[in-house]
Amino acid sequence: MAPRTLDDDDLLDRLTGVFRSAGYEGASLSDLSAATGLQRSSLYHRFPGGKAQMAAEVVRRVGNAVMDVAFAPLEHAHPTVAEVQAVGRSLSTFYADGAISCLLDTMSLRDHASTAAGGTVDGAVDNELADALAAATQRWIQAFAGVASAAGADQGEARARAEDAIAAIEGALVLRRLTGDGAAFARAIARLPTALMGDTRSTKRSRRN
Amino acid sequence: MAPRTLDDDDLLDRLTGVFRSAGYEGASLSDLSAATGLQRSSLYHRFPGGKAQMAAEVVRRVGNAVMDVAFAPLEHAHPTVAEVQAVGRSLSTFYADGAISCLLDTMSLRDHASTAAGGTVDGAVDNELADALAAATQRWIQAFAGVASAAGADQGEARARAEDAIAAIEGALVLRRLTGDGAAFARAIARLPTALMGDTRSTKRSRRN
DNA sequence: GTCTATACGACGATAGAC
DNA sequence: GTCTATCGTCGTATAGAC
Numbered sequence: 001m002a003p004r005t006l007d008d009d010d011l012l013d014r015l016t017g018v019f020r021s022a023g024y025e026g027a028s029l030s031d032l033s034a035a036t037g038l039q040r041s042s043l044y045h046r047f048p049g050g051k052a053q054m055a056a057e058v059v060r061r062v063g064n065a066v067m068d069v070a071f072a073p074l075e076h077a078h079p080t081v082a083e084v085q086a087v088g089r090s091l092s093t094f095y096a097d098g099a100i101s102c103l104l105d106t107m108s109l110r111d112h113a114s115t116a117a118g119g120t121v122d123g124a125v126d127n128e129l130a131d132a133l134a135a136a137t138q139r140w141i142q143a144f145a146g147v148a149s150a151a152g153a154d155q156g157e158a159r160a161r162a163e164d165a166i167a168a169i170e171g172a173l174v175l176r177r178l179t180g181d182g183a184a185f186a187r188a189i190a191r192l193p194t195a196l197m198g199d200t201r202s203t204k205r206s207r208r209n
Numbered sequence: 210m211a212p213r214t215l216d217d218d219d220l221l222d223r224l225t226g227v228f229r230s231a232g233y234e235g236a237s238l239s240d241l242s243a244a245t246g247l248q249r250s251s252l253y254h255r256f257p258g259g260k261a262q263m264a265a266e267v268v269r270r271v272g273n274a275v276m277d278v279a280f281a282p283l284e285h286a287h288p289t290v291a292e293v294q295a296v297g298r299s300l301s302t303f304y305a306d307g308a309i310s311c312l313l314d315t316m317s318l319r320d321h322a323s324t325a326a327g328g329t330v331d332g333a334v335d336n337e338l339a340d341a342l343a344a345a346t347q348r349w350i351q352a353f354a355g356v357a358s359a360a361g362a363d364q365g366e367a368r369a370r371a372e373d374a375i376a377a378i379e380g381a382l383v384l385r386r387l388t389g390d391g392a393a394f395a396r397a398i399a400r401l402p403t404a405l406m407g408d409t410r411s412t413k414r415s416r417r418n
Numbered sequence: 419g420t421c422t423a424t425a426c427g428a429c430g431a432t433a434g435a436c
Numbered sequence: 437g438t439c440t441a442t443c444g445t446c447g448t449a450t451a452g453a454c
Contacts, residue, residue, distance in 0.1 A: 005419065005420085021318075022234075022318060023232065023234065023235075023318045025231075025232065025234040025235040026232075026234040026318055028446080028447065028448090029447075029448060029449085030446080030447085038419095038420075038421095039420070039421060039422080040448080040449080041420075041421070041422085041423095041449085041450075041451090042419070042420050042421075044448090044449065044450075045419060045420075046419085050448065050449065051448070051449095101318070102383075104383065104387055105314065105383045106318060108383065108386045108387055109230075109231060109232045109235055109310070109315060109386075133387055134387060134388070137384070137387040137388060138388075141388075160392070160393075160396065163381075163384060163392070163393040163396075164377070164381075164393060164396060164397070166380065166384060167376075167377055167380030167381040167383070167384050167393050167397065168373070168376055168377055168380055169380065170379070170380035170383040170384065171375065171376030171377055171378065171379035171380025171381070171383070172372075172376040172380070174311075174313065174314045174317065174376070174379040174380070174383070175346070175372060175375060175376050175379065177317045177318075178313055178317055178342055178343060178346040179343070179346055179347075179350075183369070183372070184369075184372040184373060184376050187369065187372075187373060188373070188376065214437065214438085237428080237429070237430085238428095238429075238430060238431085239428080239429085247437095247438075248438070248439060248440080249430080249431080249432095250431085250432075250433090250438075250439070250440085250441095251437070251438050251439075253430095253431065253432075254437060254438075255437085259430065259431065260430070260431095419454105420453105420454085421452100421453080421454075422451105422452090422453080422454100423450100423451085423452090423453095424449105424450080424451080424452105425448105425449085425450075425451095426447100426448095426449090426450105427446105427447080427448090427449105428445105428446085428447065428448095429444105429445080429446070429447070430443105430444100430445085430446095431442105431443080431444090431445100432441105432442080432443070432444105433440105433441085433442080433443090434439100434440090434441090434442105435438105435439080435440080435441095436437105436438085436439075436440100
């Protein structure tokens, strides 16, 4: 019912939703077509590289969006606990309180193919996705590690805290898929300030850790 | 070159390897056939329910194996720190120091299909997989929660500690897929005793937490 | 820039010989 | 209990009309 164009941002948003819940292999062109309202061939007009290109662009775009919305507040010298809590709220919104999976998880499977014979042309496209995932992960780690560093952790410890905090969130999202219970995700978010900055005891929370 | 039978345990082991690295959608019958040395039709002879049945049996079998090997030592009244550390070592082996993904993660995606029209027959098979995943998850949570309870945590806190410890492990496995670095996984395993039992300070480790 | 139509291989699944 | 051969469907990807 809409014979005219669809906005580029809207288009990628729709694609993102499919990849987030189905993963790379699970997201068929029919799914992507249905979600966007565009026919398969129209998708190929915008993404000549096919599904692999769609996936890579989705990952890059989401990575940028998350950096802007959630982590930009952290990029000055000394983030406060309140600012880290705000990042937690942004992440809660982004993941719909844990109900939506993370692209880093759902897109990081696959790829026993394409490594077989000599370098095919689309091998580069496949690596594009892997590179986008790795880049987004590193940016996330560095954003969190920056917070830990500002709180006084040395470089190695800062990176460890960042990785552990991310792992807690990613693992909670997996758990949520399995149990339907978002409590673990909520705890991982609530723990974010102390996980990164150590025990600042500026809030009333004590618990283990 | 082996026209005769393949042992049932071996067969499921081979299938497990494919599902672990490729996920449900990513594991094709060709992959499963190649990994087992059996033709597609032979696989159907053993698993009339097809891929869904293979997946469900794999999940159930792995769930049982993990319970036996790793968690059985915990099923008496008061597990010791050393015993929990031993569980960590078993898990490290099971996950090849983080290099192998967890079935709970890789198999818990998918399934926008089969819910469409009226109840088809194979809808039950699909739920079989989801049920197997949920059951394995609950058994894991309860095994860990038992440790926390024995260490003095009340019921809610025990379950929270168990879920958080599992999330830390699952998230570290995701991170390892993304970065190729197993350090986060090693830390999640090392933290297991204190994560479940609180700060027993019986080892020299202090750190945050 | 979107559509209809179609190519063609891989997919899950089945039939029937041995 | 395994095989070869094949089914119909859906997968990704293209060609060409509008």
